[in-house]
Amino acid sequence: MKLIFELGTDGQGTDLLPECDVPKADPGPFARSSAVRLPQVSEVELSRHYAALARRAHGVSDGFYPLGSCTMKYSPKINEELASMREFTGIHPLQPEDSVQGCLEVLARCETMLCEITGMDSMSFQPAAGAHGEFTGLLLIRAYHKSRGDEQRRKIIVPDSAHGTNPASAAMAGYEVVNLPSGPDGCVDLDALKQAADEKTAGLMLTNPNTVGLFDRNILDITKIIHDAGGLCYYDGANMNAIMGIARPGDMGFDIVHLNLHKTFSTPHGGGGPGSGPVGCKASLSRFLPGFLPNPCGSRYSLKRPPNSIGDVKAFYGNFLVVLKAYAYLLELGKEGIPEAARNAVLNANYMMSLLKGHFQAAYDRPCMHEFVITLEQEKKTSGISAADIAKALLDHGIHPPTMYFPLIVQEALMIEPTETEPRETLEEAAKVMNQILDEAQKEPSTIHLQPLHTPVRRLDEVAAARRPIVCYEYPQE
């Protein structure tokens, strides 16, 4: 289809603003010499353009989306409606406190509820995404050690199964990353951890359930080893959906947690954002939190910066409307719904895993939490069928593929996370399709490399894209 720049002509477009009712001000030498080059397209053509783009996009509403580690659960429509209320969208972030009590109530109550779920004592909503939360968490670790004059702690221990953002965040926070190899079960190797943890250790970053979808039974030992070495334990909340209401990072010995509200707490992803990655911590670390937090003060709230705050990681109070949607979700589920969602996420994952058994090889053959990893390693060797082949073939069936090639510790990995909002029938249909794809590919391996056949475009040349990057439309010369 055409790019927006290939539509319309000079002079087209709509006039949306009135003429100015006061005298013009002259920008003088600051004036730009020629107009910005922007689309000149009528509203009807624009509306068709975006309608066509929407038809070429695939959301949760278009089908099953078992993208591992991304928790593509259904986002209730009511939350979108609430987040578009002008009582929230029309509020300037720098209004007087008395006029924003509703916003502060949302932040404060959401904080309380998420602290209860994570076992933390306070929380800042300023981070806008998971990686942003990680960075924030690491700055808290830094501030903590610094406050104790314990500045030789320059190392963060990160398992090799971790999300790629973990080491990157640690590096951004100025830390040296100690890579911790996983044991054969994908879990932390306690001996290796004991060896790694020492007086240089600032902390450990871990998610539990881990990135292969297993709960590390030794979690209390792990956090104890770190604490004994004087470090802090950071919980990557990307995998919280399996355990909310069942177990709490705080009770596992973690000191800091970030959550992905756009995963576990159902706020939609918007094609990559906006998300929200609040960071919670134990009371001993609260004074370092970034931003301004709503403090109850009689019957109202006032905004206060924590006394030893690390500062700000974003302007204002985070992605407020995203927090609002998560708050609404928490109200909807409540104390019964939260663990019920977790249980069903785990049930759906195990059920789906059982349906794939006999066709696909599970990377770890034991019950999983909210997601599981299958490996095409054998297939790749014997018949050349890769994880990507299976993924691309699924596209023709209206199913979003699982996460491919992650975690790195599993070869030819496909990571499947059905989430609790999928009905049984969807799981059964998807498993049937996957099994069929594999069967057919095994019979005739050559065909699968050509798939997908029915998508708006077929397999794209990513190498060429990176080698000679075209990242901006070039208007034809006139």
Add this chain to the structure above:
Amino acid sequence: MKLIFELGTDGQGTDLLPECDVPKADPGPFARSSAVRLPQVSEVELSRHYAALARRAHGVSDGFYPLGSCTMKYSPKINEELASMREFTGIHPLQPEDSVQGCLEVLARCETMLCEITGMDSMSFQPAAGAHGEFTGLLLIRAYHKSRGDEQRRKIIVPDSAHGTNPASAAMAGYEVVNLPSGPDGCVDLDALKQAADEKTAGLMLTNPNTVGLFDRNILDITKIIHDAGGLCYYDGANMNAIMGIARPGDMGFDIVHLNLHKTFSTPHGGGGPGSGPVGCKASLSRFLPGFLPNPCGSRYSLKRPPNSIGDVKAFYGNFLVVLKAYAYLLELGKEGIPEAARNAVLNANYMMSLLKGHFQAAYDRPCMHEFVITLEQEKKTSGISAADIAKALLDHGIHPPTMYFPLIVQEALMIEPTETEPRETLEEAAKVMNQILDEAQKEPSTIHLQPLHTPVRRLDEVAAARRPIVCYEYPQE
């Protein structure tokens, strides 16, 4: 795809309402013996179901829609936004007058503006659609003659080129229909009209431009003949888009007009409704109008029923939110935009006609108004290519076909109405596609009968549908 009844299972679904906070009331013998059979489907599956339905629908936002006589112009987004304001959607129709002054203002101002455009003196918004407006208009004619004791007028003259609703509406209003054959130019045959008009004539129903897209130059003679015979002239406003701001039915001698706000005044069609078909009339007929009209009364409005009102044709005041959208449209276009829109509708139609020349046969080879009719009569005879063939072939190109087989006075008719909101490029592309389809079909006539090939379903068996009607899903026996 599945029907909604084929999704979900017993017990699924979401609970949206709270439990009742007061004691239950017992319906006793009035209680139904078993629950209503309705879908039991989770919200995620429902959302996918309707998303899939939307992908199988085609609106103006999905492409060119030159459906003749339907005026599928672009509906500005702002109007939808305004019509969803709770200050309008939250108003009960039977609230005290003081609390609905905003609604009355919309009705009153919209009436004034549309009266100016049509040359009428007052207007009722009660009719919900064009056909509803016709029926209302005919009741006005009836009431008028009755009020004069002139009850022998039992006939309504309707040209054979008229919309099918015209004779049906006349019949519904208790009139006998006199069919008036058109002249060779698709216009009214004056001699035939003179013959038909007599002391039994209650009135004439006409649209001008007529249904072949031509403006009847003899319009003043026509209305005079009817008036001289003691009848009234009714204007079918379906084709108003060509002449708004250019010429007015009131100035042509018409006494009553209905408008399709969902055509000329841009309110979207919603897949068939809701529309709005207000009826305007000259002052001498105002006292017969249906419903309650807003009367200015100092700085406020009050609702008054006209003294000799025909009653009501619908509850309350018509499709208010539709009227609101049309009102917003009138404010947007204003006195400059209204005739500009009309002129461009006519220009686009003539331009498109010129692009098809040489390939397609125009039914009337002269400049047209907002639409024009082509005929496949010759093609059908020589190569078997019908109007329907061309229409169905267009479906594979993302273009909505023109109106087929209307008006009845043209054989193998395709009626094309581009509207003013289409850019030149769209007209050129569509004309190219149509010309190509015809060229290819002429070379290889057999292939076109199989088209479309790429739509969600292919040509459907309409005969079977009508012969053994299945109009309701039958649940499988359990």
Add this chain to the structure above:
Amino acid sequence: MGSYVPNTKKEQEEMLRAAGFSSFDRLYDDIPADVRLNRELKLPSGLSEMEVRSSLEETGKKNHVFPHIFRGAGAYRHYIPAFVKSTVSKEAFVTAYTPYQAEISQGLLQSIFEYQTMICSLTGMDVSNASVYDGAAAAAEAVAMCRERKRDTVYVSAAVQPQALSVIRTYCAGNGIKLVLVQEKDGRTDLEALDALPEEAFACFYVQQPNFYGCLEDCSAIARIVHNKGGKLILGCNPISLGILKSPGDYGADIAVGEGQPLGMPLSFGGPYLGFMAARKELMRRLPGRIVGQTADIDGKRGFVLTLQAREQHIRREKASSNICSNQALCAMTAAAYLAVMGARGLARAAESCMAKAHYLQEQLENAGCRRVHQGPYFHEFVTVCPPGLSSPQILKALEKQDFLGGLPLDDSRILWCATEMNTKTEIDQLVQIIKEVAEA
């Protein structure tokens, strides 16, 4: 300012020449000079989008949205699920025309087929059309359906909603049907009066369940009487009430009609609403309006089309029984989406809540001295008479001052109240408290 004409002046000129015209005026050569409007329209100049928005915001402020509503009488405030709003605002649904081209309109056609099926389930009927303008028009169309050569008199209960009666009257006046009212007794159709009607020329009887006063009619008895006379029973029904109450089908009605607004449509000062119409199988070909039917394509795949068009005016012209050629498609989709997301469980809860809250309200009003006028069971509406010394306007004004829209005043002393699931107990208690205070003042 805004005109939504995309082509620039330059393009227009080029197109004009290409189409063979020397100027814009030439386009209108067919319009005689003495018919042209040779002046500007007397309208304001066009406004920008931003100005239109602020203008209508100003207009909107002249309305008052009552947070507490206890008025029904044909338009009801119910909870509208977020799913419903987000679904029916999809651009492809909103901007499509009537699905004449079935191959690219399966989404709309299937949604209507699903609507028809749900209306049949709800009403206990065999066949539903794709909807008509509103409940009152549905009643009028149903009456017209029942007219036969020798049966040209229709009877209507005096206890039906006045708007419905008015529309029926207008339609009947149009096509020469005789309309006779059957009196009411204690807020219900007087069965003796009904029974006493002549068999001859008896086309049909129209009654509502619940009726205008909220009372539940003895529809089984009514059906017996009407059928004994060879007439048809048209039952107007509140769709929410059917979540717990017997359906028209249960009573043996021939045609079921009603106002579909409670199924997910906002109050909107009276429209757009939805008229639903369903009937027994034998009446299928007399049903007016669009109907969608199932069929198959040339590959044998299931598909849907507009069907039974032989009934319709574009084929039959003046021989058609109705001129209706549109439906309230988007409203029908709203109703279907509402029924789907509520489900049987949700609809029953809505109905139960309506009934329970109305009964609680009525008890509390009774305590405040507003006694119910009628005897016998009711659903979610009922009529009270004001306590001695107080008038309807006094009570309603006092309520309005506290932001309560009270019931509809039927006259100086009688008020028609309504409660729905939207009214909380607290709110009801407040309302009654306000009335008590007025009574004491």
Add this chain to the structure above:
Amino acid sequence: MGSYVPNTKKEQEEMLRAAGFSSFDRLYDDIPADVRLNRELKLPSGLSEMEVRSSLEETGKKNHVFPHIFRGAGAYRHYIPAFVKSTVSKEAFVTAYTPYQAEISQGLLQSIFEYQTMICSLTGMDVSNASVYDGAAAAAEAVAMCRERKRDTVYVSAAVQPQALSVIRTYCAGNGIKLVLVQEKDGRTDLEALDALPEEAFACFYVQQPNFYGCLEDCSAIARIVHNKGGKLILGCNPISLGILKSPGDYGADIAVGEGQPLGMPLSFGGPYLGFMAARKELMRRLPGRIVGQTADIDGKRGFVLTLQAREQHIRREKASSNICSNQALCAMTAAAYLAVMGARGLARAAESCMAKAHYLQEQLENAGCRRVHQGPYFHEFVTVCPPGLSSPQILKALEKQDFLGGLPLDDSRILWCATEMNTKTEIDQLVQIIKEVAEA
């Protein structure tokens, strides 16, 4: 009540057995007993959708939406075209993840490619990323981009928005970059102070145009000085202002960043907003965040993919220069839809109106005794000092009483005002009148 778990208890039991578990508890066998939460969560019970809506409506009422806003300082109220809202609320856009699977994500990828192109046009840069969290984070990421082994000191003008400065400070503290403030003089960067900085270790200079006080900086001179020292110039800019003002590219800046909120996003108590980031071609591979590139599929058809991923953390892990792996995709689409529907003409009109209204406001305030603090040209913000005897809180309180949100108080006597195209002349006159009345009282 609501849980959005579709499967019924019965289905769950069946699935459980089929997957080989004897009970729900067995699913969690891997979680040691002493780690489990063996109690209910201390949360309220789940609410129905209807209750959640009314609960949040109540919460919303505790906010006050000012109809008249004259405050900016990093968050601006502009007209949001209806087209923008209806476009970005499309379900497929809202509910998609990052477009990893390009074949079914062309809609999102193309929209981002279009966004990148428009940001390049706007800023006069060669390459834009797919957006970052907000303008402040964009500034901080840009600063990190410029750090080189021997150039590890970054300079920031004291006249930048405090939030941006604060975030830069936090990021710098994290990765050990030295940050030095360059003082301001009469509301602008002190060019002499800038010129006097040492060349050594000079990584970059960050300044805003217009700056926090609304003043327009002499960016040409700044670029000269910075480049002479071998440093990079990062220009933070207000995207609306670029409709009429020179772009970062015109000034020779190396990186352009800014807060994209004015491009169609509501105020929303501070988020979600949009950080845009664009740079000269040479810096492309140092740009953090997602970037979409054009390529072709195996049939040669144009298509788009996430590209240059070698920079990113999931490949480079701890060697990545940034950890950012999401963007504000829906906000980027909002900005693109806004720029597309406004067009160059509309954007220029918005910018002209902002500037004109601010200047009119400033003149009127001057008349009311609120003199501007700084000299020299400004865009749509400026600082005044209160007349003798009046304090910022007094003025702002008086305005709030009349439903006006006045400028941001910088201290007891200085106020930072802002006007946009949303402020009418009438409104400005009213505001000034209120102040005059306070002054007289």
